[in-house]
Amino acid sequence: MSGLDRLDHRKNLAAVIGVGQTHHRAKREDVSMAGLCREAMDRALADANLGRDDIDAIVVGKAPDLFEGVRLPARYLAEALGAVGKPLLRVHTAGSVGGSTARVGASLVQAGVHTRGLTVAFVKQSASIAMWALSVPVPFNMPVHAGAGGYFAPHVRSYIRRSGAPTHVGAIVAAKDRQNALKNPYAHLQNKDTTVESVLASQMLWDPIRYDETCPSSDGACALVIADEDTARSATSPAWIHGQVMRSEATSAAERDQVNPQAGRDAAAYLWKQAGITNPLEEIDAAEIYVPFSWFEPMWLENLGFTPEGEGWRLTESGGTAMDGVLPVNCSGGVLSSNPIGASGMLRFAEAALQVRGQAGEHQVDGARRALGHAYGGGSQFFAMWVVGSERPTG
Amino acid sequence: MSRTLQAPVTVSFDYTRSVGPVLGRFLTGLREGRLVAARTSDGRVVIPPPEFDPVTHLETDDFVEVSPTGVVTSWSWVPEPVAGQPFDRPFAFALVELDGATVPMLHALDVSSPDEVSTGMLVQVRWAEERSGLITDIACFEPVAGPDEVGDGVSGPGRARPELRDEAPTEQSRPGEATGEITTIITPVSLDYLYAASPEESAFYRGLLEGRILGQRCPTCHKVYVPPRSACPVDGVATTDEVELSDKGTVTTFCIVNVPFLGQKITPPYVSAYVLLDGADIAFLHLILDVPAEEVRMGMRVEAVWKPRDEWGTTIENISHFRPTGEPDADYDTYKQHL
Numbered sequence: 001m002s003g004l005d006r007l008d009h010r011k012n013l014a015a016v017i018g019v020g021q022t023h024h025r026a027k028r029e030d031v032s033m034a035g036l037c038r039e040a041m042d043r044a045l046a047d048a049n050l051g052r053d054d055i056d057a058i059v060v061g062k063a064p065d066l067f068e069g070v071r072l073p074a075r076y077l078a079e080a081l082g083a084v085g086k087p088l089l090r091v092h093t094a095g096s097v098g099g100s101t102a103r104v105g106a107s108l109v110q111a112g113v114h115t116r117g118l119t120v121a122f123v124k125q126s127a128s129i130a131m132w133a134l135s136v137p138v139p140f141n142m143p144v145h146a147g148a149g150g151y152f153a154p155h156v157r158s159y160i161r162r163s164g165a166p167t168h169v170g171a172i173v174a175a176k177d178r179q180n181a182l183k184n185p186y187a188h189l190q191n192k193d194t195t196v197e198s199v200l201a202s203q204m205l206w207d208p209i210r211y212d213e214t215c216p217s218s219d220g221a222c223a224l225v226i227a228d229e230d231t232a233r234s235a236t237s238p239a240w241i242h243g244q245v246m247r248s249e250a251t252s253a254a255e256r257d258q259v260n261p262q263a264g265r266d267a268a269a270y271l272w273k274q275a276g277i278t279n280p281l282e283e284i285d286a287a288e289i290y291v292p293f294s295w296f297e298p299m300w301l302e303n304l305g306f307t308p309e310g311e312g313w314r315l316t317e318s319g320g321t322a323m324d325g326v327l328p329v330n331c332s333g334g335v336l337s338s339n340p341i342g343a344s345g346m347l348r349f350a351e352a353a354l355q356v357r358g359q360a361g362e363h364q365v366d367g368a369r370r371a372l373g374h375a376y377g378g379g380s381q382f383f384a385m386w387v388v389g390s391e392r393p394t395g
Numbered sequence: 396m397s398r399t400l401q402a403p404v405t406v407s408f409d410y411t412r413s414v415g416p417v418l419g420r421f422l423t424g425l426r427e428g429r430l431v432a433a434r435t436s437d438g439r440v441v442i443p444p445p446e447f448d449p450v451t452h453l454e455t456d457d458f459v460e461v462s463p464t465g466v467v468t469s470w471s472w473v474p475e476p477v478a479g480q481p482f483d484r485p486f487a488f489a490l491v492e493l494d495g496a497t498v499p500m501l502h503a504l505d506v507s508s509p510d511e512v513s514t515g516m517l518v519q520v521r522w523a524e525e526r527s528g529l530i531t532d533i534a535c536f537e538p539v540a541g542p543d544e545v546g547d548g549v550s551g552p553g554r555a556r557p558e559l560r561d562e563a564p565t566e567q568s569r570p571g572e573a574t575g576e577i578t579t580i581i582t583p584v585s586l587d588y589l590y591a592a593s594p595e596e597s598a599f600y601r602g603l604l605e606g607r608i609l610g611q612r613c614p615t616c617h618k619v620y621v622p623p624r625s626a627c628p629v630d631g632v633a634t635t636d637e638v639e640l641s642d643k644g645t646v647t648t649f650c651i652v653n654v655p656f657l658g659q660k661i662t663p664p665y666v667s668a669y670v671l672l673d674g675a676d677i678a679f680l681h682l683i684l685d686v687p688a689e690e691v692r693m694g695m696r697v698e699a700v701w702k703p704r705d706e707w708g709t710t711i712e713n714i715s716h717f718r719p720t721g722e723p724d725a726d727y728d729t730y731k732q733h734l
Contacts, residue, residue, distance in 0.1 A: 029571075029578055032415030034446050038454075052452045069410040069584040080447045127410045131656040139402035139590045140600050140710045143660035144667040144680050146652040153650030154669055158734035161648075161693055161727075207651035207688075250628035254618035254676040255732045 014109040015238035016353040016388060018048025018225030024188040024338035027126040028219040033068065034080035037122050040221035040343075041081065044118065048225040048235065052082035055225070056114040061091040061101030061121040062342035066133040068124050081120060093246075095148075095290070097121060098222060098345030099375025099384030103244050105226045106386065110241070115228045122221035123342035130217055130341065146206065149214055149293065151379060153206035155258045156295040160208065162259060163298070165313035167208070170294035171199035174213045174336055176322055177291070181333025183362035188218045188338040199294075213294035213336075220340030222347045229392075239353035242370065242393050243274030244386035251379040258380060264303040267383040272305065275370070275387040281306045281315075284387070285368040286328045286355040288348035290375045292335045297321060300374065301329075304385075323365065331355070331363040345375030349386055356390040400597040400709050407585035414580060417446045417455045422568060422577040424460075426528035430520070432461045432496050439497045443530075461495035463520035464539060468492050468499045472509040481535055487512045491536055503535040511538065528568035528577035595623040595634065600709035602639075606701065610675055612636040618676035622711075642699035642714070644672035645725040647733045651688045666691045670717055671733050678733055681711070685718035694724035 020043025022028070028036055037060075045052060058081050060074050070076060074090040081088065093100040098121035105119035131147035145151070160167065178194035181187035194212065202212035232238040247270075249263035250256065268280075277283045289304070291297045298312030306327060307315050315321060321329035330336070332351040335344050352373035354360040360368075370389045376382060414422060417433070421443045424431035433444030434457040444455050470489040476482055481503035489512065490499035505521065506512050517539040526532040571578035592600060595611060599622040602609035611623035611634035618627070619638050627634050649668035652661075666688050669678035683691050685700070697717035707713045 027413075029413045030415075032413060032418065032446060035415040035454075038447065066406070066408075068412075069408060069582065079445060079449055082452050084449060124413070127412060128408050129657055131654075132408065132658050135656065135658060136404075136406050137658070137660060139404060140400065140592055140596070140712075142681050142711050142714075144652075144665070144682055146650075146654065146659070146663075146667060147656065149654070150650060150652055150667055154648040154667070155734075157650065157693065158648045162731070162734060203653070204651070205654045207653065209650070252677065253628040254616070254620065257734075259734055 011110040012112050013229040013232070013240065013393060014106050014226055015229075015232035015235070015240045016224050016350075017227045017232055017235035017238050018044040018046075018050065019350045019353055019359070020044030020047060020223045021186050021343070021347060021350060022220045022222075022340075023186050024218040024220035024340050026188065026216065026218060028124070029126070033070070033073065033122065033124050034077055036124060036219065036221045037077060037120050037223070038080055040122070040223040041118065041120050044223035044225050048227070050116065050225060055082065055086070055116050055118045057087040057089070057108055057117045058083045059089045059091060059101050059105045059108070059117060059119045061097040061119070061346065063097060063123045064094070064133060066128070066136070067130065067341070068127040093382040093384070094377035095292070095341055096345050096375040096377030096382040096384045098343050098347060099290070099349055099373065100246055100345065100382065102224055102226070102346050102349040102373070103246055103384050103386065105224065106241050106244050109226050109228050116231055117226045118223060119226065119346065120221060120223040121343040121346040123340045124219050125217045125341065126219050149206040149209055152293055152296075153209045155380070156293060156299075157208050159259045159295060159299050163310045163313055165298065166317070168196060168200060169298060169313045169317055170209070170213045171196045172316055173291065173294035173297040173321075174199045177330050177334045177336040180323060180331050180363055181337035184332045184337070185361075186338070187333040188216050188220070189333070209293050209295070215292040215335045215339035216337070218338050218340040220338060220343050222343040222350050224346065224350055224353070237357040237359065237390070239356045239388040239390070240392050242276070242387040242389045243271045245271045245274070246382070246384045248383070249381050251381050259299060260303050260309060261380045261383075263381065264300070264376065264383045265305070267385055268304040271385050271387060275389075277370075277387070280304065280372075281327055284327060284370055284372050286331060286352065286365040287372040288332060288334065288351040288374065289329055289372070290335055290345060290348055291330060292339060292344075294336060297329060300376075304372070304374065323363070328365045331360065331365060333363075345377070345384060348375055349373035352386070353388050356388050358390070398594045398597060400592045400600055402590050403587065404590045405585060405587050407583065410582045410584055412580050412582055413578060415446055417444050419577045420444070420458060422528040422530075422580070425530070425532035426526045426568075426577065428522060428526065430461045430463060430493060432459050432493075433457060434459050440495060441498045442493060442496050442500050459495065461493045463493070465491045465493035465496070465518060467504065467512065467514055467516045467518055469514060470504065470512050472512070481531075486535070489518065489536060491518055502533055505535040505537050528570070529566050529580060531566065593625045595625050597709075598637075599623055600711070603711060603713045604707055604709050606704070606707070606713070608640045608642055608672065610638045610640050612638050619674060620677055621672060621675045621679060638674065640675055641673040643720060644670045644675070644697060644717070645730050646683065646691065646693060646695040646697055647671050647678045647730045648693055649683065649691055651691075664688055668717070669733070670697060671730055681714065682716040683718070684716040692724060694727060694730065696720045696722040696725060
């Protein structure tokens with residue numbers, strides 16, 4: 001038992017009782033950052049049938065400040081978020097921040113510090129250009145950086161080489177997620193004509209990643225109400241938290257595995273243990289996995305332990321990750337269809353909750369009892385995950 | 396000689412901010428020379444209006460116009476203005492409670508010495524000559540003319556037109572197409588700072604000035620890092636053992652950048668590759684040229700192409716790029732642990 005596992009038995013139960021999100025769009029010029037957050041928050045509170053006065057603490061997460069050029073945005077947002085007189089925390093773990101923020105909110109409730117927490121995550125990507133914000137040249141260094149796509153494309157190439165995957169597998173993921181997005185009214189991209197062939201025909205941006213294999217740039221927000229056992233018992237269809245975890249690792253270290261990072265593997269192993277899951281492929285009914293570039297679906301299937309190493313692509317290629325497959329992945333359309341970066345991780349956690357609450361609408365997996373929410377960020381160095389279930393955890 | 400190399404960095408961008416309906420109403424009012432405040436549910440009148448009511452948390456929807464004259468409730472003297480502030484000469488920042496408002500607003504007060512400002516003094520808005528829907532439509536506050544000044548046509552010492560600083564960033568506003576109300580402001584943001592490389596990196600960059608590539612070995616795990624880190628990321632110990640490395644190596648993995656973007660230094664398409672130098676245990680990113688992009692391969696053997704010596708500095712850019720050596724490709728097993 002590691003130090004990280006030791007206190008587990010002392011955790012209180014917690015559940016998601018409210019979920020809210022915005023309609024994710026390239027530009028939400030009609031609202032300010034505060035207005036964007038409030039749209040998601042108000043929906044989450046209405047869903048939980050609670051008012052802002054019922055909330056004990058607010059946890060806010062967002063992408064790097066350079067995206068909006070607002071330093072300490074939580075300071076400006078405090079009043080709009082209803083945080084006056086209450087604790088307000090900000091979380092920052094790059095692209096995984098939405099997941100980490102949900103995890104911090106859950107921890108506060110599980111630790112008995114607060115009874116009802118509200119988590120909110122957002123980005124207003126239309127305020128700047130993400131590629132610029134992620135590629136500011138560092139003196140003395142070679143200016144070859146080219147945004148997140150430029151960072152991850154070499155590791156995708158490594159995955160293809162290591163696994164021997166056929167080169168069209170990425171396109172299968174992109175076509176699937178874009179088709180799933182048509183069932184999600186909140187999804188940014190609504191491209192009904194996307195097929196494997198059209199993805200393969202799209203422009204190669206960061207070889208081996210094509211245009212249609214990349215996520216869009218979105219404005220959006222997501223919010224969750226996370227409550228203690230007493231509150232959750234009287235709520236309508238709570239999504240009980242069966243396990244939640246974060247792990248980090250160095251951005252760069254000699255012989256660091258960038259395709260199948262240790263932190264992700266460790267996080268997943270601990271997550272399944274907490275949730276009492278021994279065969280995740282059998283026992284998880286729906287998974288929302290952070291896939292900003294198509295190939296990360298098979299990569300994370302392996303990292304999460306759904307398949308043996310080198311075989312994630314086989315599950316994808318066989319249709320196993322489609323809505324009617326053995327493991328429906330990203331029924332919401334995923335990050336590939338909506339990417340409000342700061343909120344993208346929380347959206348994965350939120351969509352997992354919607355699935356086990358039976359409230360995912362047209363993209364609902366019938367009878368989903370346990371679902372995974374997953375986020376990663378930085379140079380594949382921050383991982384946040386949870387498992388939520390329709391039934392109260394036992395034992 | 397300083398242990399660390401330093402270089403200035405400027406990060407600047409013109410941010411597009413959507414202001415939302417409440418602040419949009421306030422900014423639209425400014426453009427028209429009106430001061431729009433909000434009446435909040437607790438009975439206060441607040442300008443600029445808060446987007447959401449502090450008590451009910453509902454979106455602000457009760458607006459009231461307030462007077463351009465008011466009272467200074469507190470102030471602070473700015474003896475040495477810095478870039479981006481309203482004046483290039485000493486001035487005051489003041490909290491001004493406008494007649495009709497119950498909460499003071501912050502703005503600049505144009506007086507020439509701290510002796511001319513006091514709590515309780517009467518001030519008025521001095522509008523900018525051209526208004527466009529920005530907070531700077533209020534150029535500043537100025538003292539309300541005293542009885543001896545009224546009607547004499549002589550400006551007091553504090554009444555000169557403010558000189559806006561030349562280097563101050565200029566905001567712009569943008570009205571919505573449908574209503575003409577201000578919906579968007581463009582805010583230039585510029586951040587200047589001094590980047591300092593670590594002592595270990597500095598030694599690496601100084602080595603490059605002599606055409607040498609200097610890494611460091613971790614005394615615990617014996618891995619060779621290039622550029623050297625201050626500490627081994629795995630063992631957390633200082634990497635003090637200097638190792639000179641070859642300028643030949645192997646491409647472990649790479650991508651071909653086809654996408655242009657703001658601030659890009661190299662014209663696409665270009666190959667951004669992880670190069671594992673012979674003798675190193677970690678690859679670093681560099682550029683591959685002198686070969687068609689589609690012929691670059693994992694395992695390709697490459698060598699540094701140095702710029703002419705008289706163009707060298709303390710930078711990795713002394714190596715213009717890497718090019719194929721023509722040797723047979725490295726065996727996959729020799730570099731697969733670096734992927």
